[in-house]
Amino acid sequence: MTSDTREMIMAAARPKVQAHGYNGLSFRELAKEVGVKSASIHYYFPTKGDLGAALARRYREDAEAVFGRIEQESQDPLKCLREYTDRFRLALENENRMCLCGHMAAEYHDLPEAVRVEVQSFTDLNVAWLTRLLTSIDGFGDARTAEERAIAIYAAVAGAQLVARSGADIALFDNIVESYRTAGLIPA
Amino acid sequence: MTSDTREMIMAAARPKVQAHGYNGLSFRELAKEVGVKSASIHYYFPTKGDLGAALARRYREDAEAVFGRIEQESQDPLKCLREYTDRFRLALENENRMCLCGHMAAEYHDLPEAVRVEVQSFTDLNVAWLTRLLTSIDGFGDARTAEERAIAIYAAVAGAQLVARSGADIALFDNIVESYRTAGLIPA
DNA sequence: ACCTGAACACCGTTCAAGT
DNA sequence: ACCTGAACACCGTTCAAGT
Helix, strand or coil, rough: CCCCHHHHHHHHHHHHHHHHCCCCCCCCHHHHHHHHHHHHHHHCCCHHHHHHHHHHHHHHHHHHHHHHHHHCCCCCCHHHHHHHHHHHHHHHHHHCCCCHHHHHHHHHHHHCCHHHHHHHHHHHHHHHHHHHHHCCCCCCCCHHHHHHHHHHHHHHHHHHHHHHHHHHHHHHHHHEEEEEEECCCCCC | CCCHHHHHHHHHHHHHHHHCCCCCHHHHHHHHHHCCCCCHHHHCCCCCHHHHHHHHHHHHHHHHHHHHHHHHHHCCCCHHHHHHHHHHHHHHCCCCCCCCHHHHHCCCHCCCCHHHHHHHHHHHHHHHHHHHHHHHCCCCCCCHHHHHHHHHHHHHHHHHHHHHCCCCHHHHHHHHHHHHHHHCCCCC
């Protein structure tokens, strides 16, 4: 029995955070968009941290579902890796936004502990999924090697998104990721 | 004839932006730290954008000086590349802060045009310097190849800083950057 | 030339009050 | 159960006023 208003708030807040970050999210703007008063948002999310944590958790759950679908639709791990980087490209296509948790990572100092935990959980999900993909590829039989590479790939793709965004240049993202492949960081 | 107060404002503002970003910078807090009223800051920097642009420009100038020193002290390009990644590590060592322009890159949507230009200029400096280093290493004779790799290295290192920061784990930064080297992204 | 107090419209948060 | 108005201490910005 999830509340409609609660869902509307989260739906309106997500793109705001992807564009402006946690700090840039305004309860009053959000309220105007949803059609309630800003005090009402506090009914569903007592503090901004509660909303931030809920957004990050939901973002991770959605990613989990997407990863599952990718894995199911394609048996080829190299193809899965392409779909993975495409997911990060998608945010840029969408009005030059970035990964919600990537943006929050930059705001680390201003994040309540509950939000930090959820952001870390998103990172963990990405690393675990990439590790599983890599272990099915030649040369990454060792689990520890695969995980180290998984973290590196996640960080590198997040960085590519950040740099491409600051230049508002989606082709730059493509070039950087392609360089990762030719350099051997991402198996291709 | 640079103003002392102006310099004090910039000196106090830089670590604030590295920790909390452009949005997280407060004129009132800044004023308290410097010992003036917030209205006085507007005398030196009419808008927050003016201060942000000045900070980013100064940050780039300082990086330029550091890069010059690194190049001069060591002829070995591989060693220079290690000193380069160490510079990004330094920000994390300093109370888990991040590169000023890296943080601003995430805030792209909220940046006045003048600030965006300076952030881009910082990126350009990094890419130009890395490109020059790479061209003196075997396998990167072609200028275009070297520049593509330079952008990739810059983005990857920025991403490593972002991910390590969100986990407040400096060892993670080291591991990721080391992975970049073993994978072949950064020549070692 | 340099600084300030006061005002403006913003912000997240709280809470008593409404239905 | 759900929403609101009003208040609080914050924010960047403006500007007339001080020295």
